[in-house]
Amino acid sequence: MRRIILAAMLLTCPFWLTGCWDRKEINDVAFVMGSAVDREGELYRSTLQIALPGQLGGVGSKGGGGGTGGGNKSYYIESKTGLSLRESNQEIQAGNSRILSFAHRRSLLIGEEFAKQGIGRMMDQFARIPQNRLSSLVAITSGPAYKLLDAEAPMEQFPSEMIRELLAEYTKKPDSLKKLLNTLLSEGIDCSLPYIGVRSGTPEGIEEFKNNIQIVGIALFRGDKMVGKMEGPHVSMLTMAMNQAPNPEIIVDGPGGKGHISIRFSDNTVKQIPVIHGDDVTMHMNVYAKGSIIENNTLTSLSGTKNLLDLEKRVSKEIIDSVLSSIRLLQEKYKVDSMGFGRTISQSKPRDWARMKNRWRELYPDVKVVIHTQLHIENIGAVDKPIGEKEVKDSND
Amino acid sequence: MNQGLLGLPAPDLDKQGLHKDLKSNTAMLKEIFKDCSDMIYRNMELAPGLNGLLVYVEGIVVSEELQMHLLEPIIKGLISAKEAESSDNNASKLLDPLDETRVSLTQVTCAETWGGLIDGILSSSAALIVDGSNQVHLFNVKGGERRPVQEPETESVIRGPREGFTEMIRVNTALVRFRLKTPKLKMVSFVLGKQTKTDVVLSYVEGLADPKVIRDISKRLKDIDIDGILESGYIEELIEDHPYSPFPQMQYTERPDTVTAQLLEGQFAIFIDGTPFVLIAPVTFWGLMQASEDYxxxxxxxxxxxxxxxxxxxxxxxxxxxxxxxxxxxxxxxxxxxxxxxxxxxxxxxxxxxxxxxxxxxxxxxxxxxxxxxxxxxxxxxxxxxxxxxxxxxxxxxxxxxxxxxxxxxxxxxxxxxxxxxxxxxxxxxxxxxxxxxxxxxxxxxxxxxxxxxxxxxxxxxxxxxYMSGISPFYGSDNKDILVRAPWWKMTKRPAWSSKKNQKRMKTEINGTPESNKGW
Known part of the structure; x- marks a missing residue:
């Protein structure tokens, strides 16, 4: 028995002698909620948004916290430059009393200028150190990225959290670091990232100017370099064609060009079917979408098969026009395969792909695109005729 | 040196026979129970010319019973004998105190040694010492004030019987006997504790409990050598397999229905006089996670x-x-x-x-x-x-x-x-x-x-x-009552670890679809 006790005591010693291993209390950690990467000459500028738990309303910690953020903000921003991303982060660490933890980074913003020079080399440290979660969502900013980190986000505790929510809602499969790396490394597809910027939220001329963070388009990459961006009305249809839009909405003119009808597609998929004759590639895109009418401010009723079929026809035309014009832009202006036509071919016709692989950049602009739509407008809503109008002449009667 | 009563060196007292002479017996008894104010000595004439001494401990016997079934018949007999004596000289034969027709108590035993006498008196018997005899009669009139059967405080249920064990071992065994009306329910008696002389009953159902385990537990109980047993905890610590394990290897309960259910699963129970807690073993970890109301x-x-x-x-x-x-x-x-x-x-x-x-x-x-x-x-x-x-x-x-x-x-x-x-x-x-x-x-x-x-x-x-029986080693049918509790009509078998030979609890799965509804 004595020997057992002695052995047990000796065996327990190493536990206590290790001195609590790599203990770091939660109050010794500075949580980086978001970060921004910019280029400054030859240097990387890293800007971190660091949470101030003291400002988050914990009991007994009123008035604590501090930092450069000041005021009542629950975060503060720190920015440093360095030869590499890691070095600039280390510079920030040097001026911070707590250990920086990147595991809770909600979003990673990359400045437009930085992205134009290539994002591939910066990616290494994200994968090398597992503490850098690959689940951070990535976006390209119009202008320097650090400006967005300090933009107003009244709904959330942190602007980075707001950006994350925006990005997560924007696509079916959010653009995380993991997805980005995946696309960067696969062949036959050029990556595209959400393009965010600050837009005014108040009419012009009002004194108190409110700026809101907003997704304004898609940043297009060739390889790891940003080559352009898509903005404007075609973006939502382009994302739908990329099979990425969760609930795209389309607006079409009413019959006779009076008023507008909004349709929301709650269920949509796009399938690419390549038809290849030698170097002549035709990509058939089957758009299948189910939707409902959200708003009808024309003066006509939409009930009745004829009206609906008519509407579906017009919507279909709108989609085809919109997508085709976007794709034309991709093919001719930017020459980027953001739709992943190459990947589709590599997956469904690997033999043809092996033949075309090396010439794909040349072949891509000549790919013919044919769009087939299969639309179902299933729900015209709770009211038949526009409800705010007294008398509507029903053309169906 | 042999330790005698009260741990004092009294080498021969346990086995020493009684004297024939009442006076010296009385003196000896009073010497042994010196300063015991709860002892009652009553000198009485049993038959004309035959003196006796009734000894008992006040409070642990039922006085009414003693009065009605022992004292009254003796005195009545004495009176009638005295009446008869005046007319008939041969009547003294009637007055043999051994005569069972005179005393209407059920449990009467004889003791010939001091040890037996003292044990008897202290175990709630009234002793009758007769002049001229070295045999002493012990009448079991056990009783006295004890807590009645109440709802168990430590294990309350919403649905289920409200009876709980008390401090009296016989009440406790009876509560189980009420529920298990089979001669296969065995109640083996032990007396443990050199000075407390605590009644301990080992109970099991023959044919369900593993005989090897019963032999083992009997031996472990007999090996107990301690001066007093006041609670089930004493026995639990003295007989468990792994005394240094923090995990309990026996279960205790205040509920007779729990004991009955466990006996029917092939476990054994140990009743201890003086405590409402009954020990149950062998147990598994899973068994300790079950409550009676689960069933x-x-x-x-x-x-x-x-x-x-x-x-x-x-x-x-x-x-x-x-x-x-x-x-x-x-x-x-x-x-x-x-x-x-x-x-x-x-x-x-x-x-x-x-x-x-x-x-x-x-x-x-x-x-x-x-x-x-x-x-x-x-x-x-x-x-x-x-x-x-x-x-x-x-x-x-x-x-x-x-x-x-x-x-x-x-x-x-x-x-x-x-x-x-x-x-x-x-x-x-x-x-x-x-x-x-x-x-x-x-x-x-x-x-x-x-x-x-x-x-x-x-x-x-x-x-x-x-301890992990059912999961490790794995018994398929036991898993109906480990992480889930299958409906009763599915649990046709007893746990495999406790009742290896007699596993069937029901012949077939019964569920309640009425005959007329079959085929719907």
Whole structure:
């Protein structure tokens, strides 16, 4: 028995002698909620948004916290430059009393200028150190990225959290670091990232100017370099064609060009079917979408098969026009395969792909695109005729 | 040197025979029971010219019974004998005190030695010493004031019998006998404790209990050599397989229905006089997670409750340790919003998480202990102090963080969901080493701790039965009553580990579809 006790005591010693291993209390950690990467000459500028738990309303910690953020903000921003991303982060660490933890980074913003020079080399440290979660969502900013980190986000505790929510809602499969790396490394597809910027939220001329963070388009990459961006009305249809839009909405003119009808597609998929004759590639895109009418401010009723079929026809035309014009832009202006036509071919016709692989950049602009739509407008809503109008002449009667 | 009564050196007293002379017997008896004011000596004439002495201990015998069935018949006989004597000289034959027709008590025994006499008197018998005889008659008039059968306080149920065991062993065995009307229910008697002479009954159902286990337990009981047995705990510690294991290897219960159910599953029960707690063994870990009501309520709710119990068992064991590990090492594991609210709550706390958790858990245990020991009237003060001081003031003063209070209360509630108190104690104790390990090595430490516990538990046995029986070693049919409780009509077999030979509880699966509805 004595020997057992002695052995047990000796065996327990190493536990206590290790001195609590790599203990770091939660109050010794500075949580980086978001970060921004910019280029400054030859240097990387890293800007971190660091949470101030003291400002988050914990009991007994009123008035604590501090930092450069000041005021009542629950975060503060720190920015440093360095030869590499890691070095600039280390510079920030040097001026911070707590250990920086990147595991809770909600979003990673990359400045437009930085992205134009290539994002591939910066990616290494994200994968090398597992503490850098690959689940951070990535976006390209119009202008320097650090400006967005300090933009107003009244709904959330942190602007980075707001950006994350925006990005997560924007696509079916959010653009995380993991997805980005995946696309960067696969062949036959050029990556595209959400393009965010600050837009005014108040009419012009009002004194108190409110700026809101907003997704304004898609940043297009060739390889790891940003080559352009898509903005404007075609973006939502382009994302739908990329099979990425969760609930795209389309607006079409009413019959006779009076008023507008909004349709929301709650269920949509796009399938690419390549038809290849030698170097002549035709990509058939089957758009299948189910939707409902959200708003009808024309003066006509939409009930009745004829009206609906008519509407579906017009919507279909709108989609085809919109997508085709976007794709034309991709093919001719930017020459980027953001739709992943190459990947589709590599997956469904690997033999043809092996033949075309090396010439794909040349072949891509000549790919013919044919769009087939299969639309179902299933729900015209709770009211038949526009409800705010007294008398509507029903053309169906 | 042989130790005699009261541990005094009285080598021969136990086996020494009585004198024939009443006077010297009386003197001897009074010497032995010197300064025992509860002894009653009553000199009486048994027959004309034949003197006797009735001796008993006041309070542990039923005086009315003694009066009605012993004293009255003797005196009546004496009177009639005296009347007869005046007319007939040969009547003294009638007055043989051994004559069973005279005394209407059922349990009469004889003793010839001092040892037997003293044991008898102290075990609630009235002794009648007759002049000129070295035999003494012992009339069992056991009784006296004891607690009546009441609802068991430690194991209350919503649905189920309200009877609980009392301190009287015969009442307790009777409560089981009421429920098990079979001659196969055996009640083997032992007397343990050199001075307490406690009645102990080993009970089992012949044909269900493993004879090897019964032989083993009988031997272990006989080997007990102690001066007193006051509670089932004495016996439990003296006979268990692994005395150094923190895990209980026997179950105790106050409920006769529980004992009956366990006997029917091939376990044995040990009744101990003087305590309402009956020991049951062999037990498995899973058995300790079952409550009697599991079998009285319908199986849907039972399953639900059982899963809650297992869930909260792991809470009781791991929650504080996990909290420590996550807040001191693995902040990355939590969702961002959660980690921030914990960080916000901990911002002003001066202690590391481990110290904070230890402080709170220990004061919680102290609070609970104080609540148990204190008189009920003062108990309320303790709970107010506990709730206000530990719960609120400590948080507001910034000594303890609010999440920690939540963790401690969750742990407390969780440990109360374990139906068997002795298992709950084990869990309460084991969470402290786990907390230390978590504080030193984080999750890695918890895993080391869990591995140690698992290794220990899987090699543990209770009277030869593996503690994890059913899962390890795996018995398929036992799993109907481990993580789930199958409906009764599915549980056709008894547990494989306890009743190896006679496993059938029902012939076939019965379920209640009426004959007329079959085919629908």
């Amino acid at each position: 009285y309520e319908r199986f849907f709710i039972t399953n639900f409750v059982r899963w809650i119990r297992y869930l909260f068992l792991s809470f009781a064991l791991f929650l504080p340790a996990l909290y420590i590990a996550v807040t001191t090492y693995h902040q990355d594991m939590l969702p961002s919003t959660l980690v921030l609210s914990i960080a916000a709550a901990r911002e002003a706390i001066p202690f590391p998480a481990l110290v904070e958790a230890m402080m709170m858990e220990i004061s919680f245990e102290a609070l609970r202990e104080a609540g148990i020991r204190l008189p009920k009237t003062v108990g309320q003060a303790v709970s107010i102090l506990g709730a206000l001081v530990i719960g609120q003031a400590a948080v507001e003063a910034g000594i303890v963080s609010a999440p920690m209070v939540i963790i401690v209360s969750m742990t407390g509630i969780a440990s109360f969901t374990i139906p068997r108190f002795n298992l709950a104690i084990t869990v309460r104790l084991l969470r402290f080493p786990l907390m230390l390990l978590a504080g030193v090595l984080g999750l890695f430490g918890i895993i080391i701790g869990v591995t140690c516990i698992l290794v220990h538990v899987t090699q543990l046995t209770s009277f030869g039965v593996p």
